[in-house]
Amino acid sequence: MPIKRDAKKIVYTSEQEMPQMPMSQGSMLWNKTGSWRNIRPEIDLGKCNQCGICWKFCPDMSIVIENEFPAVDYDFCKGCGICAEECPTKCIVMVEERK
């Protein structure tokens, strides 16, 4: 069957155009999960040894590598703190979100 791919949220207006089972037919890029966050990771790149462990451990692929250093994609980071926990040089700290 044809699969719809769209970064926008897909809303069907009729059951007839829906697949028979629940299946994703597009990306979840529209769903900016960063708004769920209470605490945010902040990276002190001066202490970073570029090991890539934060990138590897992030369950939401919200650590991106830019110019060989990690950065946080705050549109999607939920603030779980795994990167800060795993960072061997402790260059990532979790700070409270301000309003």
Added chain:
Amino acid sequence: MKKVIMGNHALSYGAMLSRSQVISAYPITPQTQVVELLSEMCADGTLQAKFIKVESEHSAMASCIGASVAGARTFTATSAQGLALMHEMLHWASGGRLPIVMGNINRAMAPGWSIWTDQNDSLSQRDTGWMQFYCSSNQEVLDTTIQAFKIAETAGIPAMVVLDAFALSHTYEVVDIPDQAKVDAFLPSYKPYARLTPDAPCAFDGLTGPEHYFELRYKLQKDMEKVPALFNETSREFEKIFGRRLEAVEPYLCDDAEIILVTSGTAGFTARVAVDEMRKDGIKVGNLRIRMFRPFPFDDVRRLLAKVPKIAVLDRNISYGYHGIFCQEVKSALNGSGSKSPVFGFIAGLGGRDITVASFREVVDITRGQSTPAEEINWIGVKK
């Protein structure tokens, strides 16, 4: 080729001839021989399938679901407590619209711990969205397994093939085991509606909000409603190839009957013998055996029962606080049909107590002796 085999092995042969590609199961009495023979077939190469050993029935169904999502024809078998442990996964299979076929050997639910037959295990799964077919002979077990794959894959709904513990599972009967070529002609390889593949990546069974969930359930019900017609269509195809017909409901001497005994499972064949005997005594009695319980064959039941003077439903199961489960379904089928036939409800044979010709004579005696039912439930054989 005709062979004398046990009911459990009829299931194994059905799964083998259907060319199951993944089998995952956990052994439980009285189901064990089903998967024992299948694991031997996988080991010696008779069946080209992956046999997955698991640590529980929950995992057995979970791995069947994984295999089915990947596009494999998938089979498992269980019984009673094992089926209950699968309960959560049964919803995943039907909600995911995966045509898994499962044999369930009817065994009474514990406690008291029991390995003997009654139908409360499978009927407790009534609302999971699985089709349920109840068998009365070993031939029917084999035939139904093959037919179940065809119906399940066409409808996108999983199917349960149900047979009584010991009365069928461990009873040896002559079974015509069809040629592989004939089965292949009836049941072509499985073509999934959608499957998990790197060629077209997508995720299955994820978060579904209120804007879509309702429609998915609507679609499942609408497709369930198409199954009775699909059942008849596949039965005709099956008969053309194998010479045997499988009916959703099977009437026996119903045309002139003053009382119709409604039965399922092996009690249905015992009822036939009872009908023959009582006919010799001049009692006009017939038997309607219900093979397809889900979806419930409302039209057939109405057509065959609406005008009969009296209906007696024998249940080897009970919905505590209400009634026998087939009895309540028959009553609900007749409601609104204009039928004035009184429905007499009987409970018998729980926990594997025998249902005999004498049981049916008692059922008929009670039904003949009352113009309308004096009791909601008539208990056959309780030591009072």
